[in-house]
Amino acid sequence: MARGLELAYDQRTVVHGVDLAVPPGRVTVIVGANGCGKSTLLRGLGRLLTPAAGRVELDGRDLRSVRPREVAAVLGLLPQQPLAPEGITVADLVGRGRHPHQGAFRRWSAADSDAVAEALALTDTHELAARRVEELSGGQRQRVWVAMMLAQDPRIMLLDEPTTYLDIAHQVDVLDLLAELNEQRGTTVVMVLHELNLAARYADHLVVMHEGRLLCEGSPAEVLDADCVERAFGLRAQVVPDPITGSPMVVPVGRRAAAQAARPAIHPGERSEVRATDRA
Structure with a gap:
């Protein structure tokens, strides 16, 4: 939970006075345009950034007062571009x-070995176990990082764009896996996603940010409409039911299509008359 949270880089405030209650045992997805502060907010929730004002709470306690090992046992964070030794x-x-x-x-036990083996199997990375991380493709590497978080088995998972570098099939696989962990283990999942339609499909709670502030939040059906998309992204769109899940699905109109739709229609015969007049 965040209360009056402000986050800054070198005196430049990026997140402004955010109040956010993360529903426990649910999937929360944060979306917004590039540079809106969604990744910064996630870093603040994960204690990678010290608040310039306000606070982040874990089980009612100021996160800054909780010991690092205690935080790590409860809260797992996958940043956008993690680095491996x-x-x-x-x-x-x-x-x-x-x-x-x-x-x-x-010390290391059979239970730890089992947790690692399960994480590798769930992310389909067990055949990569003996390879060095730097030898892997971007997509393989991303799945390995997700596996590390699964092995940690935290009660709360914070993930910054966990589908980065993944093809569409592996994007769905990773998001399905996170949804299953949420359903089967009660894991609270908070993640940043760029793809609006995947966000709407997997989120129980959707948070839309704009210029460092919360624009709207609630269930995807409550908040994701054409007005919200235009305010957050400056993009005209139609929002229709997803044919698979019934969740909101964003169909961009696009600036070019919108401009063409605004022009008066010219029929083929009228074009011919214009060209004939020009020649005269």
């Missing part, structure tokens, strides 16, 4: 997701 293998990277569960009196 040079030479690390896929299995080792995914295994690092278990570090928050280790301690002075708790």
Whole structure:
């Protein structure tokens, strides 16, 4: 939960006074135009940025007062462009997701190995386990990072564009997987997505941002309409039911199509008359 949250880079405020209640055990998706502050908001929720004002709460406590290991055991964060140590293998990277569960009196166990194996299987990366991360394609790498978060098994997952670099089939696979984790384990999922129609399909709670502020929030059916799309993205669109799920589906009109629709129609015969007049 965020209360009056302001986030800034070098004195430049990017997120302005945001109040956001994340529904527990649900899927929240944050959308908005490039540069609207959605990734910055996610970084603030994940304690990667210190608030310039306001606070982020975890179970009613100011996140800044919670010990890092305690936060890591509850909250997992997948940033937009994570970096892996040079030479690390896929299995080792995914295994690092278990570090928050280790301690002075708790060493690596069969349960940890099982969690890693399950994460690799769920993300279809088990055949990559022995390969070095830098050898992988962008899409493979992204699935490995998701696997690391799954191995961590946090109660809350924060993901910044988890479908980056993935083809459409793997995008759907990853989002289906996150939806299943939410349904089966009660995992709270908060993610930033660019693709509006995927956001509308998978979100229980949709947050639309504009210029660092919350423009609207609620269920996709409540908030995603033509007016919201135009205000957030400056794009004319029609919003129709998704033929598969019934959720809102955005069909862009586009600036060129809108301009053409605004012009008076000229029939073929009229074009001929214009050309004949020009020759005269």
